[in-house]
Amino acid sequence: MWKQAEKEVKGAADKYLSPWNINKEKGGFRAASFVYGFVFLDNIGFIANMVSMVLYFTLVMHFNLSGGSTTLTNFMGCTFLLSLIGGFISDTYINRFHTCLLFGILEVLGLALVTIQARYKSLQPDSCKIEESSCLKGGISVMFYGSLALLALGSGGVRGALPALGADQFDAKDPKKAEALASYFNYLVLATSAGACIGVTFVVYLSMHVHWYWGFFVATVLSCIAFVVLYIGQPFYRLQVPEDSPLVKVLQVIVVAIKNRKLSLAENSGELHEVSEKESELSADPRIPHTKQFSWLDKAAILRKESKQDPAALTGWTICTVTQVEEVKIITRMLPIIFSTIIMNTCLAQLQTFSVEQGFIMDRFLGSFQIEAPTIPVIPLFFMCILIPLYEYVFVPFARKFTNHPTGITQLQRVGVGLILSVVSMAVAGIVEVKRRNYALDHPGESISIFWLSLQFGIFGIADMFTLVGLLEFFYREAPIKMRSLSTSFTWISLSFGYFLSTIFVNVINSVTKKVTPSKKGWLHGQDLNANNLDLFYWFLAILSCLNFINYLYWANWYKYKTEQVMFEPRAQESVSTSAAFLIKKNDGKAGKE
16 A cells, blocks of 8 residues: 555656656756856857857948848847747757757757858859848858858757756755755856857957858857757756646637636635645646736636536636636736836847947057957956856845845846946947047047947946846746746847847838938948947937836836745645645545445
């Protein structure tokens, strides 16, 4: 009897409980170190391409100023938007580790094709005088956009699954490991920044001084090594078991709520449909307490009379549990936070496009050494490598004494700090551009030092440190357990929409301003920055960011954090014990009957 009960308990635990509760010897910082190694190596090439590709597009592929900018922002927007696919697949079909490897093949293949096109002159367009954005046509155009599409799909898919894979290593019942989750995200950004420092110096130098294809080739090789490092760590990972599609469950709640829209809600929420405590204890999903927010969704948990008479008709498309409804409410509450950070990422896009183009025509000499324009981000990246450990070991313990919060300040407060700094960064960018343009016009053939750009890059670098880490941790902690890959992809969705919005702003502002300016030319027309009004575009973004911050304050105050009682991990051991007692009692009853 006891052996049978023990066997049933183990089977239930293996089936329903998260793998990190089964494999106690796995996970932790030892497993995460392989994720850090991957992030460090892969981002050497990824970040280098982010900051230098706009020059590759204009100098080699012969795009004009706005064409090169919008092509890069569209590429980056697609990359981060496609992270949704990686997050969805890793939550539903295959685990996060194998999702990373699958999309990694596509990423490396895309990089290889970009390298080949940069290597051979016959695969590049000839220079031409055009009014359109580029000279691309025919097979050259197909290869160019095809390789970028493959690279965007591969890179996006990996980024959709990777943050959650690393975070899973700490999401355990051990309180110390749970507290380490915030540190994990800090170190993840630190590894990214360290890799980016090498990328914007060494890889960019190879691209600009040796040949473009050498920069892409090094990025390809480092990405291959990165995936080998990730693969070697397989024996140490806690890997989740993919289950039913979380998006289907969200859709079920919406569909059933619409079906039941004419039904009246009972005053007592206890009458709504929910799984029993015994069923919940045997499941990986905790019961989430009912909330009054978005009460119209509660109608999805109303049990119809005809369903009571025919229990076989009870499916996910006819009735939903309160927990399932509350999971949809959590995702709904996250949406305003996502949309409130899009403008900041639109500002980020300018630092990777127009600011790099500014730097290309500025004084890039440090003594006798010439600095490449895409290398200037190394200044804020270097400071981030210093500031992140200071934040982790100095600021967090200090702030914790006053706030009693495990991470010093909340995730949404971190995001708010980043949004404020992004406003300052764009305002400074506008001032620097006025100084650069006026000096260039007053002193033909001369320009101010490229180090003036370090002001806007440095301020925004600190802003990104606060916002990126805050969003990643926020979406992972707050999301339902089965949707954590998909939810961390929300951070990349914000980035994606920010890049796409940058493309829209550039095109719309050019179209509008060329109709109202005396010169009949847009703020960002042609290829001559000295004849443009880039400073006005920066100030436009600064004002917009300021208004967006006010909007963010409203939604951040409106948002209610998920209560600690719904967190699964601390209850895991208790659930197993309770389940064991339940099964043993059940077997005792069977034995008595026999």
